[in-house]
Amino acid sequence: MDTSVPVWGVDVGGTTTKALRLDAAGAVLDERRAPTTGPDPDGTLVTATVARLLDGRDPREPVGVVVPGIVDDEAGVARWSANLGFRDAPLLRHLTDRLRGPVAFGHDVRAGALAEAADGAAAGVEGPVVFLPVGTGIAAATLVDGRPVVSEGWAGEVGQLVLPGGRCAGHRVEEVGSAAALARRAGEPDALSVARRVEAGDPDARALWDDAVEALAVATAALVVSVAPTVVVLGGGLSRSGRLLLDPLGDALAALVPGLRVPRLVTASHGDLAAARGAAVLARRADARTSPDGGDGALR
Amino acid sequence: MDTSVPVWGVDVGGTTTKALRLDAAGAVLDERRAPTTGPDPDGTLVTATVARLLDGRDPREPVGVVVPGIVDDEAGVARWSANLGFRDAPLLRHLTDRLRGPVAFGHDVRAGALAEAADGAAAGVEGPVVFLPVGTGIAAATLVDGRPVVSEGWAGEVGQLVLPGGRCAGHRVEEVGSAAALARRAGEPDALSVARRVEAGDPDARALWDDAVEALAVATAALVVSVAPTVVVLGGGLSRSGRLLLDPLGDALAALVPGLRVPRLVTASHGDLAAARGAAVLARRADARTSPDGGDGALR
Numbered sequence: 001m002d003t004s005v006p007v008w009g010v011d012v013g014g015t016t017t018k019a020l021r022l023d024a025a026g027a028v029l030d031e032r033r034a035p036t037t038g039p040d041p042d043g044t045l046v047t048a049t050v051a052r053l054l055d056g057r058d059p060r061e062p063v064g065v066v067v068p069g070i071v072d073d074e075a076g077v078a079r080w081s082a083n084l085g086f087r088d089a090p091l092l093r094h095l096t097d098r099l100r101g102p103v104a105f106g107h108d109v110r111a112g113a114l115a116e117a118a119d120g121a122a123a124g125v126e127g128p129v130v131f132l133p134v135g136t137g138i139a140a141a142t143l144v145d146g147r148p149v150v151s152e153g154w155a156g157e158v159g160q161l162v163l164p165g166g167r168c169a170g171h172r173v174e175e176v177g178s179a180a181a182l183a184r185r186a187g188e189p190d191a192l193s194v195a196r197r198v199e200a201g202d203p204d205a206r207a208l209w210d211d212a213v214e215a216l217a218v219a220t221a222a223l224v225v226s227v228a229p230t231v232v233v234l235g236g237g238l239s240r241s242g243r244l245l246l247d248p249l250g251d252a253l254a255a256l257v258p259g260l261r262v263p264r265l266v267t268a269s270h271g272d273l274a275a276a277r278g279a280a281v282l283a284r285r286a287d288a289r290t291s292p293d294g295g296d297g298a299l300r
Numbered sequence: 301m302d303t304s305v306p307v308w309g310v311d312v313g314g315t316t317t318k319a320l321r322l323d324a325a326g327a328v329l330d331e332r333r334a335p336t337t338g339p340d341p342d343g344t345l346v347t348a349t350v351a352r353l354l355d356g357r358d359p360r361e362p363v364g365v366v367v368p369g370i371v372d373d374e375a376g377v378a379r380w381s382a383n384l385g386f387r388d389a390p391l392l393r394h395l396t397d398r399l400r401g402p403v404a405f406g407h408d409v410r411a412g413a414l415a416e417a418a419d420g421a422a423a424g425v426e427g428p429v430v431f432l433p434v435g436t437g438i439a440a441a442t443l444v445d446g447r448p449v450v451s452e453g454w455a456g457e458v459g460q461l462v463l464p465g466g467r468c469a470g471h472r473v474e475e476v477g478s479a480a481a482l483a484r485r486a487g488e489p490d491a492l493s494v495a496r497r498v499e500a501g502d503p504d505a506r507a508l509w510d511d512a513v514e515a516l517a518v519a520t521a522a523l524v525v526s527v528a529p530t531v532v533v534l535g536g537g538l539s540r541s542g543r544l545l546l547d548p549l550g551d552a553l554a555a556l557v558p559g560l561r562v563p564r565l566v567t568a569s570h571g572d573l574a575a576a577r578g579a580a581v582l583a584r585r586a587d588a589r590t591s592p593d594g595g596d597g598a599l600r
Binding site: 127128140142144149151152154155156157158160161162163164165166169172214218219221222223225226227228229230255256257258259260261 | 428440442444449451452454455456458460461462463464465466469472514518519521522523525526527529530557558559560561
């Protein structure tokens with residue numbers, strides 16, 4: 001493998017598809033965006049969008065593509081997606097047929113976790129790492145020994161957990177704790193606008209904020225008692241509110257897991273480029289795996 | 301490694317220490333029991349009990365010893381135990397000093413998971429496996445790719461999760477859902493007596509049973525959204541009630557994780573010998589690792 005070759009990381013989001021071209025040190029050489037078109041049950045529209053976005057790419061430069069939803073990495077299939085409408089879409093096959101050169105395929109949140117662990121907020125961390133992006137929806141990825149827990153794509157769906165108590169009992173974590181839910185409930189265009197109202201002392205905004213924090217604490221507590229991460233990296237729109245989120249979340253979490261080791265809560269380093277950067281990590285690994293000179297052991 | 305040599309599996313419980321001598325096929329050649337003495341902060345009492353229990357053992361026969369609490373398998377240290385009072389007890393070192401021949405050390409619940417996966421209720425299962433013994437306390441072990449998630453011993457402490465809602469809001473899962481808690485709340489000697497009252501139509505017993513089921517559902521849902529096990533093996537005292545537990549637990553779990561893949565719920569095959577049998581699995585692996593002829597790859 002020639003590690004000096006640039007790689008491409010492509011993040012297929014619900015509304016926008018982003019492509020990054022990165023050099024071996026992770027510096028951005030090129031950044032491109034295009035609207036995502038859907039619904040796309042079998043993945044052909046997404047494949048066409050990715051191919052157009054990479055127009056003119058040198059086929060020696062490996063590509064990683066990541067998508068949201070229930071993704072079976074090993075099979076290379078996007079089983080299901082609310083936003084994009086995937087239904088067992090064989091995306092790795094489509095992408096390999098359409099693009100020349102090495103192609104990798106995976107899941108956006110797990111890729112984001114790899115990026116944050118590689119050179120982001122969880123770089124050099126010992127023990128399990130959780131990446132928890134809080135944006136339109138909520139899902140988590142857990143790395144154990146640096147490898148994501150996948151379970152055919154079903155692991156980490158903490159946003160779907162029903163809250164068994166509190167003001168929002170009966171609702172799913174995602175319906176209360178996501179950036180989108182918070183904005184919608186407050187009648188604001190985005191979660192940062194809600195954060196500004198909280199900082200200004202608005203009691204209605206504070207109540208909704210507390211609901212979101214409580215929902216996120218329930219989701220994080222589920223991860224703590226299951227895999228005991230040493231660090232939880234919060235990403236997505238809500239993480240940009242920083243300590244306004246982290247401080248009450250740490251308190252609410254500690255109250256839910258008395259006597260246990262509470263993980264360090266940090267905000268993501270790579271912002272909304274974490275998934276694309278993680279897709280590039282997958283591209284390098286896939287290239288290492290398929291190259292005649294073996295590989296660099298990055299799959300450990 | 302001579303796989304025809306018998307191995308010993310020792311389970312140090314809160315009240316009783318059990319030792320099994322197993323042949324290569326897993327058949328029990330000898331079974332011994334002794335009272336556990338404690339509190340034992342540094343592990344010397346437990347070491348003495350194990351040594352006495354194994355009196356006359358052929359030192360070529362490997363030994364695995366497992367204990368409850370927060371156990372750092374890699375360091376060989378029992379960090380903490382409510383029942384036995386361990387405080388950073390260096391048990392692997394004590395046991396290696398005291399016993400001749402190959403010695404392994406680990407955690408009772410994770411060992412039970414290995415035993416159930418090796419030749420018990422989760423034999424041959426694809427994907428993550430959870431072992432959830434419900435006895436005096438509640439803790440879980442998760443196997444991913446056949447290997448336990450450890451996190452320095454902090455993983456799987458689902459019994460410590462605080463219930464955020466319902467009739468028992470504010471209590472920990474273990475205080476409501478354990479076999480011991482159920483018996484205590486019902487004023488019965490054990491959980492099976494409560495089960496009999498439930499089967500006889502006693503409404504008070506039914507309410508307490510429903511509380512326990514709801515608490516166990518919250519614990520299991522935490523594991524489902526985190527690691528998405530394909531199978532959850534229920535063990536310990538409460539699992540002996542069979543369908544009286546499994547049917548309502550499956551319903552309560554499904555209600556907490558709508559749209560997600562619900563794991564198969566099964567009862568343990570090895571009963572209260574799961575941990576001792578798992579200790580024997582650890583003994584075989586340790587022996588494989590240290591033998592001059594390499595190993596059998598069992599650590600994958």
